[in-house]
Amino acid sequence: MADKLKDAKIVFVVGGPGSGKGTQCEKIVAKYGYTHLSSGDLLRAEVASGSERGKQLQAIMQKGELVPLDTVLDMIKEAMIAKADVSKGYLIDGYPREVKQGEEFEKKIGAPALLLYVDAKAETMVKRLMKRGETSGRADDNEETIKKRLDLYYKATEPVIAYYEKRGIVRKINSELPVDEVFAIVEKAIDELK
Numbered sequence: 001m002a003d004k005l006k007d008a009k010i011v012f013v014v015g016g017p018g019s020g021k022g023t024q025c026e027k028i029v030a031k032y033g034y035t036h037l038s039s040g041d042l043l044r045a046e047v048a049s050g051s052e053r054g055k056q057l058q059a060i061m062q063k064g065e066l067v068p069l070d071t072v073l074d075m076i077k078e079a080m081i082a083k084a085d086v087s088k089g090y091l092i093d094g095y096p097r098e099v100k101q102g103e104e105f106e107k108k109i110g111a112p113a114l115l116l117y118v119d120a121k122a123e124t125m126v127k128r129l130m131k132r133g134e135t136s137g138r139a140d141d142n143e144e145t146i147k148k149r150l151d152l153y154y155k156a157t158e159p160v161i162a163y164y165e166k167r168g169i170v171r172k173i174n175s176e177l178p179v180d181e182v183f184a185i186v187e188k189a190i191d192e193l194k
């Protein structure tokens, strides 16, 4: 375990592609000053750097598949340590995407205090992603890749929610509602933490 992070307040933000994780995390940052680390954003930054590793990552993400666990966990850990002296808490957005990722995170970093389960219907997620795709420039916001990401979400990521439900740290957030109404539910869950 990283010593600098042993008392860190950690919130996992889990939900399907396009469910609204990033949108809610932005609002949490604005109100609570937490550090927002999106695994997808960290990976896209590596791609943008033009490195050899970035090229390999880009190919995986374009197919809607998961990148290797060690790569993403190392990136998150490094980013957490960089903020350890100033962070009030961490929003880990888009991770864990499979149970194994959760287990490894806890071994190498620490345990989450809360899991925000951002829930929306498949139909809603597809609609939002197609719309986001008009402007996002993301290689994975296209119909074919969206379908693969959704399938993988239901297969690999939903079990993560069941895993943490047993520990009583999951708060389900109805993300079908308008953004501010979703955030009202999110606020209650974060306030319970204090």
Ligand SMILES: Nc1ncnc2c1ncn2[C@@H]1O[C@H](COP(=O)(O)OP(=O)(O)O)[C@@H](O)[C@H]1O
Pocket: 015, 016, 017, 018, 019, 020, 021, 022, 023, 024, 128, 129, 131, 132, 175, 176, 177, 178, 179, 182
């Ligand atoms: N509650 C909501 N109602 C309507 N649209 C939303 C809502 N939450 C997010 N969106 C829109 O859906 C898209 C995906 O949201 P985003 O936060 O990027 O999701 P994720 O990070 O889970 O993939 C964005 O274009 C966002 O503006």
Ligand SMILES: Nc1ncnc2c1ncn2[C@H]1C[C@H](O)[C@@H](COP(=O)(O)OP(=O)(O)O)O1
Pocket: 015, 016, 017, 018, 021, 022, 038, 039, 040, 041, 043, 061, 064, 065, 066, 067, 068, 069, 072, 093, 094, 095, 096, 097, 101, 140, 149
């Ligand atoms: N924890 C993780 N493990 C493996 N691959 C990940 C990952 N987080 C992100 N990726 C890769 C695969 C995803 O399809 C892609 C985009 O992730 P994302 O930006 O979190 O998507 P979204 O916010 O739409 O859910 O990056």
Ligand SMILES: [Mg+2]
Pocket: 021, 022, 038, 040, 094
């Ligand atoms: Mg996102």
